[in-house]
Amino acid sequence: MADTADMADTADTADTADTAAPDIPATPDTPTAPDSSVNAAAPDTPADTAAPDTPAGPATAAGPMLWSGWGDPARAAGLPGPVRTLLQDILGVRAPGTPAVGLDEVRLPAPALPAGVLAALESVVGAGNARSGDEARVRHTRGKSTPDLMRMRAGDGSDAPDAVLLPGSHDEVLELLRICAAHRVAVVPFGGGTSVVGGLTPAREGHAGVVALDLARMNRLVSVDAESMVAELEPGLRGPQAEELLAAHGLTLGHFPQSFEYATLGGFAAARSSGQASAGYGRFDDMVVGMTVATPRGTLDLGRAPKSAAGPDLRQVVLGSEGAFGVITSLRLRVRRAPQARIYEGWRFGSFSAGTAALRRLAQDGPLPTVLRLSDETETMVGLAKPGELAESGGLSSGAGCLVIAGYEGTPEEAAERRDRAAAVLTGLGGTCLGTGPGDSWAHGRYSAPYLRDSLLAAGATVETLETAGFWSGLPRLYDAVRLALHGALGSPLVMCHISHVYGTGASLYFTVVTAQSGDPLAQWEAAKRSASEAIIAAGGTISHHHGVGRDHRDAYAAEIGELGVEILRGIKERLDPEGILNPGVLIP
C-alpha cells in the first residue's frame, strides 16, 4: 500500500478533530567529510529473520515485524470510536473477521531443498546464516498486501521458502546464485518484506526448492563522497538505519515512504519506490546514480557519471526489476543536506478539482513544496473524523472541502521563503490556510496508518490500497473510472483518494478502499482489484506509480507494454538468468 493513510490518521487525529494523512523525520545539519570511507553500520542481526527475534540496527529501527500483520506488535492500534461508527453505520459491518492463527499453526509445505544443496549454501554464508526452521520460513512468506495478510491470518503458508539465507557480501551472493542455478533452486531476494504486489511470492513449479535471500546483513554505509553528494550504501539497510548513518554526515536521502520503518534500500530500488516527500527529493529511482548487481551470469556495475550519452541507461533495466534480473548488492545514491527546518501546513480547497488545479499550478510553475498532497472529499471527511456526516451526504460532503498538506524543508530562510511564495499561489487559487496544526498532525501520524489495517481485518472490514498515475488532462477520468469500478464490484465501499506525487505532466492517484467483508473476503477483494485494474488500463493510467508489478500486476503490465515489450523483458531475463531461478513468476509476463 503506501498510505492506508487516512483511516489510521483518523485514529491519530480523532480526538483533536484535526486532519489526516502520514509522513517525514528529522536529522541535524553537520558538515560532511570528503570521500570518507565510513563503514559505520548496524549490527549484523537481521530483524526479521527467524530465531531469536532480535531487532537489528540503530535505535530508530523498528522492532521485528508482526508475521501476520504490519509492524511492531507492541504498537498495535485499536479502532477509535469514529472508525467503529463508520464500520457499522456506513459500511454495515456486523460480524468480526476470522481471528489470526498462531505462528505455530501456519501450514508449511514440506521442505523440498535437498540436504546436500542446503549444506553447500550454508557453507557460503556460514552457520547461523542459513535457516530452515519454521519461524524463519513463516517470516519470509509473501509480503504485506491485504490478501497476503488474509492468507497468513488463515494459516496458509503454502508460499513459504524452504530456507532463508543471509549473505554478508556481494561475493557470497554471487556464489549462492551459482549454486542455486546449478541445482535449479528458485531465489527470492528479500529486503524488508513489505511488497504489496506479490513480489515475494515465487512460482515453485519446476524448481528443486525455494530460498529467500534476506539481505539484512548487508547493511553498511560504505562511503560518502561529500563533494559529489553521493553515498554508497548496502541494500539491506532499512529506511531509519540509512537515515541514521547519513545523519552523522549531515545528509539525508529524503526518501520516506509509509513503509519507511521496515523497507530497505534494495527494495526501494527494485520496486521503484516513491516517498511522501517526492516533490522535494524525487522518487527513489531518481536518486540512484550507480549500482552493483549480482546475477547468475556475473556482476553488473552500472553508473559511472552523473549523466551519460553512452547508449541506453542499463540502470533503468535493473530499477523496477523486482529481483527477476539480479540481486542489487550496492547502491550509489544522490544525497542531500539534511534540512534544518520543516514547515508543514494544511490548506482547504472547496473541491477535489479545485485542489487538483492548485497542485498542478505548483508542479508546473512552482514553487514546489517538499511535500504536497491533496485528499479528496471523502478522505478529508474521514480524516476529520466525521463519519456521521459521510452517511448523511452519501459519501461526499462539500462542507469539509478537500485537504492539502504542503510541507517545506531546507534552511529556515529557504523553507520560509518557499512557503510564502507557495502560499500566495494557493491563496490566489482559492485555498484557505489552516495553519500548521493539520500539517504537524499529518507528520506525527505518518507511519501509524498501516497498524489500523490489522484491527480492521479483525473487526470484519477489508481495507486495501491501490494506486496509479496519469497525465493531468486524463486525471479526472482516471479518478472516476477507478471509483466506479470499485463501487461496481463492492456495492457500497468507502473509497478515499489522494494525490501525493506530482510532476509537471501529471500526478499519482492513491485509493484506499474499506468494505464490509463477505463470506469469502479474499475472493471479494480479488474481484474488486481486477475490476479496478481493468478500469485503470482502460482509462489510460499506469498499473502502478510506485508499488511495482510483482505477480499481482503482471497481466496489466503486459497490456501496458505490449507483446514486443514483453519479448524484450523475456530476452533480458534469459540472458541474465538462463536457468530462470530469480523470483520466478514475478514481474515477467
Ligand SMILES: Cc1cc2nc3c(=O)[nH]c(=O)nc-3n(C[C@H](O)[C@H](O)[C@H](O)COP(=O)(O)OP(=O)(O)OC[C@H]3O[C@@H](n4cnc5c(N)ncnc54)[C@H](O)[C@@H]3O)c2cc1C
Ligand atoms: C504499509 C505499507 C506502506 C507502503 N508505503 C509505500 C510508500 O509510501 N511508497 C512506496 O513506494 N511503497 C510503499 N509500500 C510498498 C513497499 O514498501 C515498497 O515496494 C518497498 O520498496 C519495498 O521494499 P522492501 O525492502 O520491503 O522490499 P521487499 O518487499 O522485500 O521486496 C520487494 C521486491 O524487490 C525485490 N528485492 C528486494 N530487495 C532486492 C535487492 N537487493 N535486489 C534485487 N531485488 C530485490 C524482491 O524480490 C521483491 O520482488 C508500502 C507497503 C506497505 C506494506
